[in-house]
Amino acid sequence: MTIDLPLIWAGLIAVAVLMYVVMDGFDLGIGILFPGFKDERDRKVMMNSIAPVWDGNETWLVMGGGGLFAVFPLAYSILMTAFYAPLIVMLLALVFRGVAFEFRFRDPRHRSFWDLGFAGGSIVATVTQGIVLGTFVQGIEVDGRSYAGGWFGWLTPFSLFTGIALVCGYALLGATWLVLKTEGELKARAVRIARRLTIGMIVAIVVVSVWTPQFNLSIAMRWFSWPNFAYLAPVPILVAVTGWALLRSLNRGRDLQPFLLSLALFVLSFSGLAISLFPYIVPPTVKIWDAAGPPESLGFLLVGAVVLLPIIFGYTAYAYWVFRGKVNADDGYH
Amino acid sequence: MLESLDAALLARIQFAFTVSFHIVFPAFTIGVASYLAVLEALWLWRGRGTYLVLYRYWLKVFALTFGMGVVSGIVMSYQFGTNWGPFADRTGPVLGPLLGYEVLTAFFLEAGFLGVMLFGQKRVGKGLHFFATCMVAVGTLISAFWILAANSWMQTPTGFAIRDGQYIPADWWAVIFNPSFPYRLAHMVLAAYLTTAFVVGAVGAFHFLRERSNEAARSMFSMAMWMATIVAPLQLVVGDLHGLNTLEHQPAKIAAMEGHWETQRGAPLILFGLPDMEAETTRGAITVPGLGSLILTHDWDGEVRGLKSWPADERPHSPTVFWSFRVMVATGVAMVLVGLLSLYLRARRRLATTGWFLRTVLVLGPSGFIAVLAGWITTEVGRQPYVVYGLMRTAEARSPVDAPAVAGSLLAFAIVYFVVFGAGIYYLLQLMRRAPAPLERGPEPGLPQRAAGITPAQALEKR
Numbered sequence: 001m002t003i004d005l006p007l008i009w010a011g012l013i014a015v016a017v018l019m020y021v022v023m024d025g026f027d028l029g030i031g032i033l034f035p036g037f038k039d040e041r042d043r044k045v046m047m048n049s050i051a052p053v054w055d056g057n058e059t060w061l062v063m064g065g066g067g068l069f070a071v072f073p074l075a076y077s078i079l080m081t082a083f084y085a086p087l088i089v090m091l092l093a094l095v096f097r098g099v100a101f102e103f104r105f106r107d108p109r110h111r112s113f114w115d116l117g118f119a120g121g122s123i124v125a126t127v128t129q130g131i132v133l134g135t136f137v138q139g140i141e142v143d144g145r146s147y148a149g150g151w152f153g154w155l156t157p158f159s160l161f162t163g164i165a166l167v168c169g170y171a172l173l174g175a176t177w178l179v180l181k182t183e184g185e186l187k188a189r190a191v192r193i194a195r196r197l198t199i200g201m202i203v204a205i206v207v208v209s210v211w212t213p214q215f216n217l218s219i220a221m222r223w224f225s226w227p228n229f230a231y232l233a234p235v236p237i238l239v240a241v242t243g244w245a246l247l248r249s250l251n252r253g254r255d256l257q258p259f260l261l262s263l264a265l266f267v268l269s270f271s272g273l274a275i276s277l278f279p280y281i282v283p284p285t286v287k288i289w290d291a292a293g294p295p296e297s298l299g300f301l302l303v304g305a306v307v308l309l310p311i312i313f314g315y316t317a318y319a320y321w322v323f324r325g326k327v328n329a330d331d332g333y334h
Numbered sequence: 335m336l337e338s339l340d341a342a343l344l345a346r347i348q349f350a351f352t353v354s355f356h357i358v359f360p361a362f363t364i365g366v367a368s369y370l371a372v373l374e375a376l377w378l379w380r381g382r383g384t385y386l387v388l389y390r391y392w393l394k395v396f397a398l399t400f401g402m403g404v405v406s407g408i409v410m411s412y413q414f415g416t417n418w419g420p421f422a423d424r425t426g427p428v429l430g431p432l433l434g435y436e437v438l439t440a441f442f443l444e445a446g447f448l449g450v451m452l453f454g455q456k457r458v459g460k461g462l463h464f465f466a467t468c469m470v471a472v473g474t475l476i477s478a479f480w481i482l483a484a485n486s487w488m489q490t491p492t493g494f495a496i497r498d499g500q501y502i503p504a505d506w507w508a509v510i511f512n513p514s515f516p517y518r519l520a521h522m523v524l525a526a527y528l529t530t531a532f533v534v535g536a537v538g539a540f541h542f543l544r545e546r547s548n549e550a551a552r553s554m555f556s557m558a559m560w561m562a563t564i565v566a567p568l569q570l571v572v573g574d575l576h577g578l579n580t581l582e583h584q585p586a587k588i589a590a591m592e593g594h595w596e597t598q599r600g601a602p603l604i605l606f607g608l609p610d611m612e613a614e615t616t617r618g619a620i621t622v623p624g625l626g627s628l629i630l631t632h633d634w635d636g637e638v639r640g641l642k643s644w645p646a647d648e649r650p651h652s653p654t655v656f657w658s659f660r661v662m663v664a665t666g667v668a669m670v671l672v673g674l675l676s677l678y679l680r681a682r683r684r685l686a687t688t689g690w691f692l693r694t695v696l697v698l699g700p701s702g703f704i705a706v707l708a709g710w711i712t713t714e715v716g717r718q719p720y721v722v723y724g725l726m727r728t729a730e731a732r733s734p735v736d737a738p739a740v741a742g743s744l745l746a747f748a749i750v751y752f753v754v755f756g757a758g759i760y761y762l763l764q765l766m767r768r769a770p771a772p773l774e775r776g777p778e779p780g781l782p783q784r785a786a787g788i789t790p791a792q793a794l795e796k797r
Contacts (some may be wrong), residue, residue, distance in 0.1 A: 312446070315446045
């Protein structure tokens with residue numbers, strides 16, 4: 001038996017993307033919720049809760065992009081061109097929100113401007129990521145080895161909906177992160193917001209699930225043919241159970257549970273997507289094996305990934321451990 | 335045809351613009367990270383409070399610069415795909431894993447320990463905190479290793495085969511340690527150290543000129559001058575070796591740098607002149623006979639190839655390369671002179687009391703950035719018209735993106751970068767204008783800077 005390198009790498013890239021979505025998801029979520037919290041003490045707590053970790057979270061985005069370039073160069077080349085406008089807008093939005101972490105504390109006179117950059121950058125970055133996701137699910141027009149669609153191919157009612165849905169999802173991650181990291185009135189507000197966002201997220205998952213098979217026949221066939229239907233049936237059931245458990249844990253005032261359960265909602269949605277789209281890396285035409293680089297490249301980088309990823313997980317976990325516990329405005333990390 | 339040409343030029347301008355903005359930050363953070371590791375080590379070892387004051391002073395500058403380096407760097411990792419899709423498709427198998435290793439070995443390491451380094455001083459022990467600082471410093475160097483391996487491979491590609499139009503790695507050792515890599519890596523890391531040394535030296539000089547009793551300012555000035563004394567002359571030697579390597583592998587770049595059009599023995603050194611691509615000559619050249627051959631071949635009578643020995647469409651744009659090279663060399667020579675002068679003044683115990691010298695170093699504060707940018711312009715414009723030298727032309731590497739889309743994104747980058755990084759550089763200057771105070775503290779996200787140090791007891795206890 002030979003090792004199926006493209007398959008392993010597709011799995012690793014999927015993990016990197018999922019890591020990015022949930023980790024940068026909660027710190028982008030803090031940015032999305034930022035305008036709702038006017039009090040400077042609250043804002044400091046929110047910023048402090050993510051300041052030591054956001055940079056590591058965003059590194060997964062570079063890992064996803066860099067990994068795609070390394071092992072699926074054809075997919076990288078097609079997708080980057082297809083998502084030209086939303087990607088550039090996303091990168092610029094990330095620039096604004098990334099510098100806000102430092103700038104808002106350096107320049108009190110223009111704090112409101114950098115706060116706007118932080119919130120606006122987070123929201124815009126999330127919307128564009130959602131649009132990219134929606135376009136990806138809808139399928140990308142390819143001719144030969146390049147993108148063949150138009151410059152506004154990413155702009156459809158469905159992609160706009162996924163853009164908004166992702167804002168709701170990241171905000172939920174952000175809100176449950178606040179539940180975990182804060183106390184008192186701030187936590188109580190985060191619980192109330194998280195409750196509403198949970199409902200919103202479940203609605204969004206349902207709408208996407210009903211909408212997707214309408215335009216994508218191959219996904220519809222995959223979902224509703226026997227025996228796939230039996231294998232896939234647990235996913236919606238698990239989503240319903242998780243959503244219910246999430247609401248319950250919020251009502252009971254738990255700290256950690258809501259965050260873990262909203263992560264679980266993301267993992268479930270993500271795995272549902274992965275099952276639906278596999279084995280296409282540029283749906284609906286390019287499969288992972290067509291887009292993969294040569295085995296020399298995949299094998300070389302795999303050695304590094306196998307050795308280094310566990311180490312990376314180790315020290316990332318350590319960094320989170322160092323900053324464990326509740327945060328507040330005064331004694332944060334000083 | 336005209337439109338595709340314009341789009342190609344716009345895409346090149348966009349890459350040049352985003353990468354030039356980006357390189358300024360790592361060029362500085364590589365040096366500052368190492369400097370911070372040295373300062374913290376000295377503090378732990380000698381226990382002198384000045385080192386802790388300096389550590390905390392430069393940590394704030396580092397945090398701000400690093401943040402800007404990160405966000406401008408994320409843009410770079412997507413630039414290959416957006417505007418240069420065919421390049422990404424064809425070189426991905428070789429360059430992709432190098433960048434993949436950069437992410438795995440450097441970016442995660444830096445990001446993982448940066449939080450502890452910036453905010454963890456009260457959360458972890460002194461030893462662990464020092465370890466975090468070292469990991470961040472090592473991360474910046476590992477990052478330089480991989481990205482320069484990738485760039486060098488594009489300049490002097492080796493260790494590959496071509497299959498279905500893609501470059502396929504045949505020998506990873508040869509890919510990474512390609513002929514120009516060791517020289518480029520050494521040249522760039524030394525450049526980063528020099529850049530930092532001159533910024534630190536200028537800041538030290540500035541505060542020392544304002545307040546002669548500022549021990550921290552005197553100390554940083556002295557440390558920076560040691561770096562200049564040792565590293566600047568070393569850089570001259572490495573630069574010369576790098577040039578000889580370029581002559582061997584990319585002679586057209588050297589010809590464009592030197593403004594030589596005719597192939598000749600005993601070639602003169604052209605000090606100044608105006609290379610004219612149309613007329614195929616360097617106008618108004620001020621020359622030193624024979625010296626060109628001596629420098630390039632280390633032989634008065636060595637043969638030096640001129641640009642005319644390449645077809646017109648294989649020649650890099652000589653005026654750009656000619657002048658950017660001179661700017662780099664002039665800046666480098668100034669740095670060497672400062673380094674040697676500082677040694678002389680130090681030996682006579684007048685280093686800190688010579689006003690004109692302090693003011694000279696202050697003026698040379700940004701010299702490292704100028705030299706780094708000029709050097710990169712020289713090497714990148716000098717390898718044109720190729721993106722992978724001798725194999726893939728820049729024109730073939732471009733995505734089929736229309737000119738208006740490239741122009742629009744370029745405009746967006748320009749506006750956002752000038753606003754964001756303009757403000758960032760202003761904040762950096764503000765930080766450096768503040769004198770290092772005896773109770774210097776680390777970055778404190780929760781509190782505005784000036785209201786911070788109200789508990790001197792705690793700060794003293796830290797010593």
